Amino acid sequence: MSDRTTTDVRAVLDAAPTRGLADKLGIEIVELTRQRVVATMPVDDRTRQPFGILHGGASVALAETVASTGAWMNCDQAREHVVGLEINANHLRAKRDGVVTATATPVHVGRRTQVWEVRIADEQGKAVCVSRCTLAVIPAQREGQS
Numbered sequence: 001m002s003d004r005t006t007t008d009v010r011a012v013l014d015a016a017p018t019r020g021l022a023d024k025l026g027i028e029i030v031e032l033t034r035q036r037v038v039a040t041m042p043v044d045d046r047t048r049q050p051f052g053i054l055h056g057g058a059s060v061a062l063a064e065t066v067a068s069t070g071a072w073m074n075c076d077q078a079r080e081h082v083v084g085l086e087i088n089a090n091h092l093r094a095k096r097d098g099v100v101t102a103t104a105t106p107v108h109v110g111r112r113t114q115v116w117e118v119r120i121a122d123e124q125g126k127a128v129c130v131s132r133c134t135l136a137v138i139p140a141q142r143e144g145q146s
Helices: 006-015 021-025 057-071
Strands: 028-032 037-043 080-091 100-107 113-121 127-139
Touching: 006 028, 021 057, 021 100, 028 057, 057 100, 057 113, 080 100, 100 127
Parallel strands: none
Antiparallel strands: 028 037, 037 100, 080 127, 100 113, 113 127
């Protein structure tokens, strides 16, 4: 396990040249520990489907972002990466605007796989989506390897 502190990890995340889809969707990590990751995402034109409600795919992207970040916190970051194996989501309530908050907690943290549960809620704490994400812990590729 890496001995990086949460502050060090936060600095690594903030210094990344891009966070890809998370940046495009406006996902912001607001709490980051090995036992819990919390992030927010706006419900706006970036994250709505054509009928004006939160797109299920945006909820899944948020869920995988927090689950993957949590799994990454629980691996040897110098030698390992995490990648998604499976994700499911139950969309429970429509959301038209505002902000949703995802909270990820580990169900299983193993050497080669991790399972995280994610609850996405609205500003009143009402569940919008629940998800479970299984991740693989894989060796990091060294430079020159393919």
